[in-house]
Amino acid sequence: MITPELALMLIFVSIAFVFAYLAVEERKLIRAVVYSAVQSAAFAFLFYLLGAPDIVLVYVPVTVGIYPAALLFLIRKTEEVENP
Amino acid sequence: MSGVRKVASAVALLAIVAALSLGAAAGGMGPFFDGIRSLGAFYLSTAPPQIAELVLGPSYRGLSSYSPEVVTSIVWDYRGLDTYFETAVFFLAIIGAVAIYRGIEEPVLRRPASGLSPIVRAVTKFLIPINIAVAASIALHGHLTPGGGFQAGAALAVAPIIVIVVFSRRYLLERGVTKLKALFFRSAGLIGIALVVLIPVIWSVISGEWAWVMQNQWKPGAEAFSYPAYLGGALISGSIWFLNLFEFLAVSFGFTILFLLISIDEDTVRSCMIRGGEECDRY
Amino acid sequence: MIEDITAIAAWAGLALFVGGAIWDLIAAIGMNRLPDFLSRLHAATIGVIGGAFYPLIGISLILLGTDIMGEYRYIAAGSAALTAFLILLLAPAGSHALARAARRRGLYRKDILVTDQQERGETE
Amino acid sequence: MIDIEVFIKTFIVLALFGTAGVGLYGVVAKPHATKKIISLTILGDTVNALAILLGYRYPGGIPPVYTGQPPNEFVGRAVDPLPQALVLTAIVIGMAVNLLIIYIALQTYRLYGTLDTRLIKKLRG
Numbered sequence: 149m150i151t152p153e154l155a156l157m158l159i160f161v162s163i164a165f166v167f168a169y170l171a172v173e174e175r176k177l178i179r180a181v182v183y184s185a186v187q188s189a190a191f192a193f194l195f196y197l198l199g200a201p202d203i204v205l206v207y208v209p210v211t212v213g214i215y216p217a218a219l220l221f222l223i224r225k226t227e228e229v230e231n232p
Numbered sequence: 233m234s235g236v237r238k239v240a241s242a243v244a245l246l247a248i249v250a251a252l253s254l255g256a257a258a259g260g261m262g263p264f265f266d267g268i269r270s271l272g273a274f275y276l277s278t279a280p281p282q283i284a285e286l287v288l289g290p291s292y293r294g295l296s297s298y299s300p301e302v303v304t305s306i307v308w309d310y311r312g313l314d315t316y317f318e319t320a321v322f323f324l325a326i327i328g329a330v331a332i333y334r335g336i337e338e339p340v341l342r343r344p345a346s347g348l349s350p351i352v353r354a355v356t357k358f359l360i361p362i363n364i365a366v367a368a369s370i371a372l373h374g375h376l377t378p379g380g381g382f383q384a385g386a387a388l389a390v391a392p393i394i395v396i397v398v399f400s401r402r403y404l405l406e407r408g409v410t411k412l413k414a415l416f417f418r419s420a421g422l423i424g425i426a427l428v429v430l431i432p433v434i435w436s437v438i439s440g441e442w443a444w445v446m447q448n449q450w451k452p453g454a455e456a457f458s459y460p461a462y463l464g465g466a467l468i469s470g471s472i473w474f475l476n477l478f479e480f481l482a483v484s485f486g487f488t489i490l491f492l493l494i495s496i497d498e499d500t501v502r503s504c505m506i507r508g509g510e511e512c513d514r515y
Numbered sequence: 516m517i518e519d520i521t522a523i524a525a526w527a528g529l530a531l532f533v534g535g536a537i538w539d540l541i542a543a544i545g546m547n548r549l550p551d552f553l554s555r556l557h558a559a560t561i562g563v564i565g566g567a568f569y570p571l572i573g574i575s576l577i578l579l580g581t582d583i584m585g586e587y588r589y590i591a592a593g594s595a596a597l598t599a600f601l602i603l604l605l606a607p608a609g610s611h612a613l614a615r616a617a618r619r620r621g622l623y624r625k626d627i628l629v630t631d632q633q634e635r636g637e638t639e
Numbered sequence: 640m641i642d643i644e645v646f647i648k649t650f651i652v653l654a655l656f657g658t659a660g661v662g663l664y665g666v667v668a669k670p671h672a673t674k675k676i677i678s679l680t681i682l683g684d685t686v687n688a689l690a691i692l693l694g695y696r697y698p699g700g701i702p703p704v705y706t707g708q709p710p711n712e713f714v715g716r717a718v719d720p721l722p723q724a725l726v727l728t729a730i731v732i733g734m735a736v737n738l739l740i741i742y743i744a745l746q747t748y749r750l751y752g753t754l755d756t757r758l759i760k761k762l763r764g
Binding site: 245246249250252253254256265266267268269271272273275276277279280282283286287300301302303306307311314315318321322325326328329332333377378380382383385386483486487490493494501502505 | 641646648649650652653654657661692694695696697702703704705706707710713714717718719720721723724727728730731732734735736738739741742743745746749
């Protein structure tokens with residue numbers, strides 16, 4: 149018997165895996181940051197399904213707000229494309 | 233590699249994982265998704281006051297942390313020393329980042345404030361107070377509902393980023409949020425945490441009775457000093473409420489410092505690094 | 516009397532649900548068929564306002580009329596209405612910022628542009 | 640015959656391990672410092688998710704926040720709060736340390752003019 153929680157966890161884990169791979173393989177760094185943020189959003193839903201609302205409250209601002217902002221500042225001040 | 237091929241290879245990797253898990257599922261999986269450990273059951277049955285009085289009896293009040301929010305009670309009561317030193321690590325990381333920017337500050341605010349269009353600005357002006365109110369409610373209700381000092385600090389740290397992007401860095405400075413003030417409030421938060429932790433010890437030294445460090449309720453056998461569990465009929469969970477408040481200050485202003493520093497114009501930094509110069513060395 | 520009002524609220528909420536689905540369909544067609552970035556952005560904003568704002572108002576109306584949740588229904592209805600209000604505030608501002616950025620980078624088709632108020636200096 | 644529920648549980652765990660592997664591959668094999676930082680955040684997030692997964696109860700786990708249920712039902716259904724408490728501090732500390740790494744990368748770019756670690760290695764000395 150499969151509950152909806154288990155099916156949703158399966159979907160979000162798959163999304164996180166695909167976008168983590170895309171973030172590591174992408175050569176344009178701004179796109180890599182956006183892919184990483186999508187992966188983090190999928191993990192936030194996963195944490196909510198795992199019964200951890202505290203972690204969701206700290207995880208969403210950190211990994212969808214603060215990390216991408218700091219990384220975009222860094223990318224704007226340094227290099228925008230990864231060297232081949 | 234094009235985008236479609238990347239997605240295809242990611243899905244292929246995922247298919248490999250699926251095949252592996254098919255093989256593992258045939259043999260059964262280990263201890264995931266089972267019950268909880270006895271330590272977790274102990275935390276669950278002693279942290280909420282209603283359950284703790286059933287389990288332990290009213291004369292063993294000190295073995296409970298008097299907080300319905302079990303995670304916050306673990307963070308600040310059962311494993312308080314752990315959290316105390318992790319806050320120290322957080323402090324040192326931010327000090328390291330500030331040390332990289334030592335002696336660098338925009339000398340004169342000569343350029344006019346740039347930013348996004350007036351429509352976005354008006355919406356942001358409406359939105360920032362909502363953000364601050366939500367963060368404060370997360371912090372002050374942290375012992376009752378999901379939330380706490382860390383969560384509220386992270387939620388409030390988004391506000392300076394939005395202000396810097398939508399308005400400008402100068403707007404934030406003109407509203408009085410400077411590096412020095414942020415350092416002051418952050419240090420006030422850390423000193424507050426240390427004081428809340430050490431007040432039982434100070435009281436013990438003065439009065440000559442027993443007290444426990446890092447505990448928010450008195451322990452059985454030494455009913456000497458504790459923070460009140462109820463204040464005016466409302467549950468404030470002893471020291472957890474104060475620790476949440478001070479951690480909220482420390483975390484939010486710590487990240488405000490970091491974003492104030494990382495948004496300094498790069499040309500200013502380079503000129504200050506090369507010349508040194510008195511006008512750069514104001515802090 | 517009060518049953519009539521709750522029934523009307525529930526039917527209005529259901530109507531807003533159906534309307535949201537229709538708006539979403541229109542937005543999806545627009546996203547596929549419209550020619551350039553700015554008009555597709557228009558379709559996306561229709562999808563947000565019509566497909567998220569109106570159904571949330573509908574949820575709020577339906578919740579106010581149901582007795583199953585007891586006292587909690589006011590909290591849930593208020594949350595839905597507050598979320599709808601924030602979406603109404605934030606979605607146009609977001610697509611406005613996107614449109615300005617696209618115009619600055621030239622990511623639109625000039626041959627089908629009817630008017631450019633920024634170029635004529637009518638707005639900032 | 641394979642139980643579909645056991646398969647999904649195993650898939651979730653192994654996909655998380657795979658995501659951690661992707662992050663570790665990015666940290667080790669990608670030469671650019673920004674890409675290393677992104678991969679490091681992915682790795683840390685995934686390890687945190689695995690730690691939370693250790694405390695989950697299936698079926699019917701509820702959050703460890705007491706909202707007035709009968710005590711036996713609360714203790715019998717709530718998920719393990721200890722991994723959540725550890726992960727909570729780990730996320731904030733990890734964020735502070737990652738921001739420090741970002742600052743160090745910025746300073747490295749100012750001093751060396753590049754963030755490609757192979758070129759930085761050649762420029763040394």
